[in-house]
Amino acid sequence: MRCEDARAALDTSRYGDTDRAGEPGAKPAVEQARAHVEGCTECEAFAERAAALDRMLALDEPQPPGPGFDTRFFARLEEERQSRKRRGLWRWTWALVPAGVAAAVALVGLPARAPTPTDGAAQGEHAVLAEIPPEDMALVMELELLEDLPVLERLEEVEAFELLETIEAEELEAILGEAE
Amino acid sequence: MDDPDVALMLAFSKGQEEAFVELYNRHRDRIVSYTRRMLGNQAQAEEAAQDVFLKLYRARETYAPRSRFSTFLYRIATNHCLNLNARVERKLVRPDVEAANRPAPERAAGTRQDAELERKRLRETLNTALASLPERQRAALLLVHYEGMSYREAAGAIEVSESAIKSLIHRARSAMMRELEPELRNDRGVLHAV
Ligand SMILES: [Zn+2]
Numbered sequence: 001m002r003c004e005d006a007r008a009a010l011d012t013s014r015y016g017d018t019d020r021a022g023e024p025g026a027k028p029a030v031e032q033a034r035a036h037v038e039g040c041t042e043c044e045a046f047a048e049r050a051a052a053l054d055r056m057l058a059l060d061e062p063q064p065p066g067p068g069f070d071t072r073f074f075a076r077l078e079e080e081r082q083s084r085k086r087r088g089l090w091r092w093t094w095a096l097v098p099a100g101v102a103a104a105v106a107l108v109g110l111p112a113r114a115p116t117p118t119d120g121a122a123q124g125e126h127a128v129l130a131e132i133p134p135e136d137m138a139l140v141m142e143l144e145l146l147e148d149l150p151v152l153e154r155l156e157e158v159e160a161f162e163l164l165e166t167i168e169a170e171e172l173e174a175i176l177g178e179a180e
Numbered sequence: 181m182d183d184p185d186v187a188l189m190l191a192f193s194k195g196q197e198e199a200f201v202e203l204y205n206r207h208r209d210r211i212v213s214y215t216r217r218m219l220g221n222q223a224q225a226e227e228a229a230q231d232v233f234l235k236l237y238r239a240r241e242t243y244a245p246r247s248r249f250s251t252f253l254y255r256i257a258t259n260h261c262l263n264l265n266a267r268v269e270r271k272l273v274r275p276d277v278e279a280a281n282r283p284a285p286e287r288a289a290g291t292r293q294d295a296e297l298e299r300k301r302l303r304e305t306l307n308t309a310l311a312s313l314p315e316r317q318r319a320a321l322l323l324v325h326y327e328g329m330s331y332r333e334a335a336g337a338i339e340v341s342e343s344a345i346k347s348l349i350h351r352a353r354s355a356m357m358r359e360l361e362p363e364l365r366n367d368r369g370v371l372h373a374v
Contacts, residue, residue, distance in 0.1 A: 011350040015324045015331070049357050052367040056360060057325060059303050060310075062213040065226050069212075073204075073230045080234055 001036045003043050009033035010047060014054075185249030193240040200240070203249075204233055210327065211257055217322050218261035220311040228264060232257045247336045254327065254337040258319050265315055302363065309359040313352050316340070320348035321356075 001009075013030040037043045185206065191199035211232055216225035235256050246252075310318060316338060323334040324345075335342045357364060 007354075008350045011353050012346050015349070049364040050353065052364040053353065053357055053360065055367070056302060056306050056363060059299060060217070060306055062209060063216070063222075064209050065212045065229070066222070069226055073233060076230055076234060077237060080237060
């Protein structure tokens, strides 16, 4: 066994190899390494320094977090809960919107890339919002729904139309415009 | 899976908020220690540990028990630390770097106070050596050495193969031994004594 292989095997055995305990071959490598170390001065020195390294590593004891850690964390968590609540409402409103808005967006001549409702995390929502072109974004902002409930009501009306395609673009603009 | 933490996480994902608090209480100190060793700075580590638990909180909707809970949690923590370090790049706050370059003083730890100072100096030297490791090596070493993970668990946490973990640890230990050579060579039981 080469010195490097013996040292690698010693390091591996140091933290147990329980996951591979059943496999043949795992243990003999360690035994070979031990046999090698007994006959190799340099690897013997390595083994001593490895033991010293373990003693040195043991000097770094776990330290509990400083005072106020829990208070700060639970304040952040509460903030998170509140913002999730807000995002939840936002998602809920989008869930009502797509049929109407997607059609409206298409019909008023904007690219039909209205944001799809996402049940992903905030990041996913940001990604979706980031993709919306500025013109569409203006529409999205207009529809910042809960602050603008009449629009939401109007959208439900739009959804109720069975033949959306038959609505003239001007008519839809008017519907959306009325609510402003 | 016979892992009470997985059961707690599943309960949490079904809406039991107190299960989350229990998980937080169980793992808080260890995660703070882990992020401190990963980042080398206590204040930054505490902030990062909180981020980790917030990410855990957000994970409840998508959680599926595919591994031990600790593997899952440390994967979040490891990724978070790697991202933070990538962001600060070289501006990483390092512990007292000079401590490592200071020559080891002549050993004459006579008084208790001397021993305490020596212990502190060795800890700083150790932390500097840990901070100088490439990150994946550091993460691998910390997970198996301090967190007591098996190779398989650590592999899951860092998202590499088991054989890669063994190699990372061997390289980490070799690098540490080179870095700490003077301390380890002079260790004629002094480390035992302090
Ligand atoms: Zn040898």
